[in-house]
Amino acid sequence: MAVASPQSRKMTALKQHNSKSLNHRLFAVTLFAKAVLGVLQLATAAAIFAGAADRLPALTQWFFRAELAENPNDFLATRAMSLAGVIPTSDLAFYTTYFLAHGGLHIAIVVALLYGAAWAHRAALFVLWAFVIYQLFEWLTVGGVALLILTAIDLTVIYITVREQRSRALLGS
Secondary structure (H helix, E strand, C coil): CCCCHHHHHHHHHHHHHHHHHHHHHHHHHHHHHHHHHHHHHHHHHHHCCCCCCHHHHHHHHHHHHHHHHHHHCCCHHHHHHHHHHHCCCHHHHHHHHHHHHHHHHHHHHHHHHCCCCCCCHHHHHHHHHHHHHHHHHHHCCCHHHHHHEEEEEEEHHHHHHHHHHHHHHHHHH
């Protein structure tokens, strides 16, 4: 009977880790979600830059017209209408820059993590912590539930990334 070499055992452990580990699957799903979020953020930045914020009230009115005709007090439709009308035009440059930077960094980090770059986990954690600190500062000065939601998502991704990094370190990869 042949004895498996240490390298062969390590590869077997890594394959089992990659295919069966709940944490690794969560990590993969999180990477996919971050990539999608990054693309949406880049699209949002492009839309704001192209002037979509000026057209948002009319677009929202068009989108919800049937629902509002049926029920003028519909919660979702009335809430969307009120939110579309209060977009601060003075902050559009900030939002364009924010979404462009956040989306671009998300996609760059996801690509680096998928590529397996040795520095990618540390860079991802650094970037995510920087955004968490910035978002919390913005929330303290400006407010807004969206910043808290983005912060919660980033903290979750930080947690999952740390677990994945530790798991890979234990396997020696």
